[in-house]
Amino acid sequence: MTDTPKWRRYLRFWRPDVEGDVEDELRFHFDARTAELRAHGLSADEARRQAAEEFGDEAVVRARLHEIDHRIERRRARFLWWDGARADLRYALRGLRSNPLFTAAVVLTLAVGIGAATTMYGVMRRLLIQPPPGVTAPERVRRLYFHYEEPGDEPSTGPHSSYPFFQEIRADHRVLDAVAVYDRMKVAVGQGQDAELADATLVSAGFWRVLGVRPALGRLIADDEAHPVTGTRVVVLGHAFWQRRFGGDRDVVGRTLLVKGLPYQIVGVAPRGFRGVELAGTDVWLPLLARGDGGNQAPTWHISGTSHNLAFVARLRPGVSPARAQAELSRRFGAFVDHLYVDGRGYPPEVIARNAATRKSVRLAPLSGALGSDMTRIPEATVSVWLVGVAFVLLAIACANVASLLLMRALRRRREIGVRLALGMSRRRLAALLLVESLLLALLGGTMSVGVMIAGGAWVRRVLLSGMAPEPVGMDWHVLLVAAGCTLGTAIATGLAPVLQTRGQGLVGLREGGQHGATRRSRAHWALLVAQTALSMVLLVGAGLFLQSLRRIGSLDLGLDARDVLTVSVDLASAGRTPAERAAFYRRALERVRAIPGVEHASLAQGIPLRSGRGGSLRLPGTDEWAHTEQGAVPFMNTVGDDFFAATGMRLVRGRGFTAADRTGAPVVVVNEALARLVWPGGSPIGACVNTPERPDECTTVIGVVADARTFSLREEQYLWFYEPLAPDDDDVGVLLVRRTPGLTGMEATLRRTLRELDPNLPYIDIRVLGDVLDPQIRPWRLGATLFTTFGIIAMVLAALGLYAAVAYAVAQRTREIGVRVAVGATTGNVVRLVLGDGVRVAVAGIAAGLALALAGGPLIADLLFDVSPRDPLVLAAVGGGVLLAALLASLLPARRAARVDPVTALRVD
Numbered sequence: 001m002t003d004t005p006k007w008r009r010y011l012r013f014w015r016p017d018v019e020g021d022v023e024d025e026l027r028f029h030f031d032a033r034t035a036e037l038r039a040h041g042l043s044a045d046e047a048r049r050q051a052a053e054e055f056g057d058e059a060v061v062r063a064r065l066h067e068i069d070h071r072i073e074r075r076r077a078r079f080l081w082w083d084g085a086r087a088d089l090r091y092a093l094r095g096l097r098s099n100p101l102f103t104a105a106v107v108l109t110l111a112v113g114i115g116a117a118t119t120m121y122g123v124m125r126r127l128l129i130q131p132p133p134g135v136t137a138p139e140r141v142r143r144l145y146f147h148y149e150e151p152g153d154e155p156s157t158g159p160h161s162s163y164p165f166f167q168e169i170r171a172d173h174r175v176l177d178a179v180a181v182y183d184r185m186k187v188a189v190g191q192g193q194d195a196e197l198a199d200a201t202l203v204s205a206g207f208w209r210v211l212g213v214r215p216a217l218g219r220l221i222a223d224d225e226a227h228p229v230t231g232t233r234v235v236v237l238g239h240a241f242w243q244r245r246f247g248g249d250r251d252v253v254g255r256t257l258l259v260k261g262l263p264y265q266i267v268g269v270a271p272r273g274f275r276g277v278e279l280a281g282t283d284v285w286l287p288l289l290a291r292g293d294g295g296n297q298a299p300t301w302h303i304s305g306t307s308h309n310l311a312f313v314a315r316l317r318p319g320v321s322p323a324r325a326q327a328e329l330s331r332r333f334g335a336f337v338d339h340l341y342v343d344g345r346g347y348p349p350e351v352i353a354r355n356a357a358t359r360k361s362v363r364l365a366p367l368s369g370a371l372g373s374d375m376t377r378i379p380e381a382t383v384s385v386w387l388v389g390v391a392f393v394l395l396a397i398a399c400a401n402v403a404s405l406l407l408m409r410a411l412r413r414r415r416e417i418g419v420r421l422a423l424g425m426s427r428r429r430l431a432a433l434l435l436v437e438s439l440l441l442a443l444l445g446g447t448m449s450v451g452v453m454i455a456g457g458a459w460v461r462r463v464l465l466s467g468m469a470p471e472p473v474g475m476d477w478h479v480l481l482v483a484a485g486c487t488l489g490t491a492i493a494t495g496l497a498p499v500l501q502t503r504g505q506g507l508v509g510l511r512e513g514g515q516h517g518a519t520r521r522s523r524a525h526w527a528l529l530v531a532q533t534a535l536s537m538v539l540l541v542g543a544g545l546f547l548q549s550l551r552r553i554g555s556l557d558l559g560l561d562a563r564d565v566l567t568v569s570v571d572l573a574s575a576g577r578t579p580a581e582r583a584a585f586y587r588r589a590l591e592r593v594r595a596i597p598g599v600e601h602a603s604l605a606q607g608i609p610l611r612s613g614r615g616g617s618l619r620l621p622g623t624d625e626w627a628h629t630e631q632g633a634v635p636f637m638n639t640v641g642d643d644f645f646a647a648t649g650m651r652l653v654r655g656r657g658f659t660a661a662d663r664t665g666a667p668v669v670v671v672n673e674a675l676a677r678l679v680w681p682g683g684s685p686i687g688a689c690v691n692t693p694e695r696p697d698e699c700t701t702v703i704g705v706v707a708d709a710r711t712f713s714l715r716e717e718q719y720l721w722f723y724e725p726l727a728p729d730d731d732d733v734g735v736l737l738v739r740r741t742p743g744l745t746g747m748e749a750t751l752r753r754t755l756r757e758l759d760p761n762l763p764y765i766d767i768r769v770l771g772d773v774l775d776p777q778i779r780p781w782r783l784g785a786t787l788f789t790t791f792g793i794i795a796m797v798l799a800a801l802g803l804y805a806a807v808a809y810a811v812a813q814r815t816r817e818i819g820v821r822v823a824v825g826a827t828t829g830n831v832v833r834l835v836l837g838d839g840v841r842v843a844v845a846g847i848a849a850g851l852a853l854a855l856a857g858g859p860l861i862a863d864l865l866f867d868v869s870p871r872d873p874l875v876l877a878a879v880g881g882g883v884l885l886a887a888l889l890a891s892l893l894p895a896r897r898a899a900r901v902d903p904v905t906a907l908r909v910d
Helices: 005-014 016-039 044-055 058-064 066-098 100-129 163-170 207-211 239-246 322-340 349-357 379-412 414-422 427-464 477-501 507-518 523-554 579-594 644-648 673-679 747-758 770-813 815-823 828-864 873-899 903-907
Strands: 141-149 156-158 176-189 196-203 234-237 256-259 262-269 284-287 310-316 359-366 565-570 599-605 636-640 652-655 668-672 689-692 695-706 721-725 735-740 765-769
Touching (some): 016 044, 066 100, 100 379, 100 770, 163 176, 176 256, 176 284, 234 239, 256 284, 379 523, 379 770, 379 828, 523 770, 565 747, 565 770, 579 599, 599 644, 644 735, 668 673, 673 721, 747 765, 828 873
Parallel strands (some): 196 284, 234 262, 668 695
Antiparallel strands (some): 176 310, 234 284, 256 262, 565 735, 652 695
C-alpha cells in the first residue's frame, strides 16, 4: 500500500490517536477491492497489484476517507474553539488583575444583587411553595377549613371544628386514608429556676399516620394514649427542644418531664425540622388530655359538639381527587351541624331557623401556601412576595450598574477594539471576548453571593420569619438553581451593553483615539444610569410609605400604655393550688411588687387587656332591654383592682377610678366612652344607676368614664366596656399588672426574683409587655419598612456609585476639553456647573421616571399600608429630594477635580 506523507503528517499533527484508525480503514478497503478483482477472474497477485495501484493515488485515498476527514475537521474545530476560549479567559483574567478596584467593585455589586434575589426567593419558597419538612407524600395531605354562608351576613371561614365531627369522619375511609385533629397552646415545663414556657401541639389518634412521620428517637404517641379523656401522660420532644434542654442526650427516653406541674413520660423525639403542618415550631408534642390537665376545665372539654376548638388535617386516599373529598366532607359536615340544632335540644326557634338557612361546607387546602386562620395568605407571606420583587429590582440595579461600568471600560478601549478589528478579528469573535469577561465577573459575583446568602439570609430570616420554626441546616437545590440562573442571566445582561456598543466601531476607534473617542456620549450608558436612579427611587418610595405607616401606628392612640406595662401571670392551677390560694398569692405579690423601685403603679385584674374579654350585661333601672349595639353586640366587662386604670395607662375622662374602699362599699362601676355614648347620649353617666346580672334589683352607681381603648386589634370599631371592682373574697384573679418607669430595663428579672422569694416552688412565671400581643399585627409594616429601607439604601448607594464613576470617567476623558475651556476664560464655577450638570440631568431624568413608576404601581401596595396613601406627596417629595442630593454629592468630587485642571497640562494630553 503506497504511503501518503501529506495526510499522514496531517494526522500525526492534529490527532495521532486516529492514525491507527485510518490505517485500518485503508487496509479494509484494500482487501475489499482485492476480493472484488479476484471475483472478476484475476489471480491473487494481479488483484493485489491492481488494488495497490488504485490505492496509491492520493485522490482516491482522500475520496475513500472523506467521512473520516470530516470527523477530523470537526474535532479540529472543537480544539480550536477551546483553544480560543482559553485564550479569551487568560486575556480576561489579565485585564481584571490589572484593574483590581474595578474588579472588586463589579464582583461585590453582583454578589449583593444575586445574593439578595436568591435569599428572598428562598424565604418566599419556604413560606409559599415548600411543604412542611418530614411529611411523607405531602401532595395527598390537606388541611380542613370550615366555611359558613349565613343570609345577610359576610361569609366566614375558620380552621376549627369539634371532636365529635372528627369521630364522625374518622371511621369513614371512602375518601380519606386517615384524619386527625390537633390544638396548639403554650405550657409551662419544668419547675423552679428550670421552668420555661414551651410551645406545645396536642394531637389526636392518627396524627402521625396522616403525616407519615417517623421518630428520630424512641417512638411517637400511640392512638390509645392520645384520647382526650382516657389518654396517657406521655410526651414527644421537638428536635430543637431536645437539643437545647437536654443537650441531645439519647438516653432521654423514659425520663419524666414536668408539664403544667404534672409528670409526663418522654417516649420519643420528633425528626429534625419537623413542625407538623404549621409554620410555627413545636417544643413538645402532647396527647389531647393535656388541654384540661391540671386546670379548671373538665377533662371532657373536647367532647362537646358545639365546642369548635380543634384544627383538622387529613390524608386523601390514592386516586381520590381533592374536589371529590371536599364534596363528600361538606355533605357530612352539613348533616352533622344540622343534627346539633334539631328540635328538643333547647335552642330557640330563631337559632334553629338561622342554622337551617346557613350554607355549610368544608374546604381543603394544601399544606403549602402560608394560609392563616381565614384561609388567606398570612401577612409575612404577602410581604415576602413583594420583597422577592424588590430583591430582583435590586438585582436589576446591580446589573445596570455593572453594565454601565463595563460600558465605560469598553469606551476606554475603543482604540484597542479598533486595532483588533483592523487586524481581521471578526465581530463575533470580539463579542465572544467581551462576553467571556462579563461571564467571568458574573461567576465571581455568583460565588461571592453564597456568602451574602449565608450572612444576609440569616438576618432576613430572623427578621421576616421571627416566631416560626427554624429551617433545617443545608442549602436547598432549588435556591442554588435560582442562584445559577441569576448568575447566567446577569452575565448575559451585563455583557450585552458593551457588545452592542462595538457595532459601528472599527477605523473610527483608530481615527479618534482613546481620548477623543471616549468623549462622545453613549446613549446606552446614560440610559443605564437613569434606569438605576429610577429603580432606586421606586424602592425608596416603598420604604418611605412603610415607614410612614409605622409612624402612623406609633402615633395611634391605643387608649392605654402598651410599652411600659408588664403582665405577670403564673399557672398556679397546674401546681394544684385552690382558687382561694391562687388569689391569696396574687394579693401578697401585689404588696411586694408595689414596693419595688421603678414600679409606678400595680394592680390586679381578672382579664388581661388586649388579650381577653368576657361578655357582660348592663341596663338602666326600669327597662327590660340590656345594653347592646345595633348589631347586637353586648358589652365586655373586667373585674379589676384599685389603681387598675393608672397601672394600664387608661385615661379617666370623667369621674374617678376605683379605690380600696370601693371593694367593700356600695356597688360601683366604670364605663368606657362608647358605652356612655350609647346608654346616655348627650348626657353624663356619672352618678347614674345601672343594673347588672349579679345585682339585677340593686343600684350600681357609675363613678367614672374611661377613654376608649383597643380591645383586640389596631383596626377595630370601639367595643362597649364596663369595669367592676375586685371584691376582697373574689378568687377569680388572673393577672398582675405592673407599670414601670418609662425606659427602665431589667424589671422582668426583678419581678421574677421577687416572686420566687415569695414562693420558691412556683411554676413558670410568665412576664410579657402588654403591647406585645399587637406585634403580630404590626409585623407586616415593620418588615416592609425594615427590608424595603435596607434594599432601597443599597440600591441608592449602587446608583450613586455608578453615577460617581460615570461622572469621574467623563471628567478624566474630557481633560483636554476642560483645559481648552479654562484657557479661553472659563471660571471655576463654570467648570463645576458643567460637571454637576451631567449628574443632575441623570438624576432629574431618573427621578421623573421613578415617580412615574411609583405612581403607577402605588395602588398595588395600598392594602399593605396603614392609613397612608400610596401617593403620599410628603414621601414622594422627600425621596425625590434625597435622590437629588445623593446625585449632587456623587458628582461633587469629580466636579472639584475638574475645577483644578491645569490648562497647560491638559493641552499636552495628546
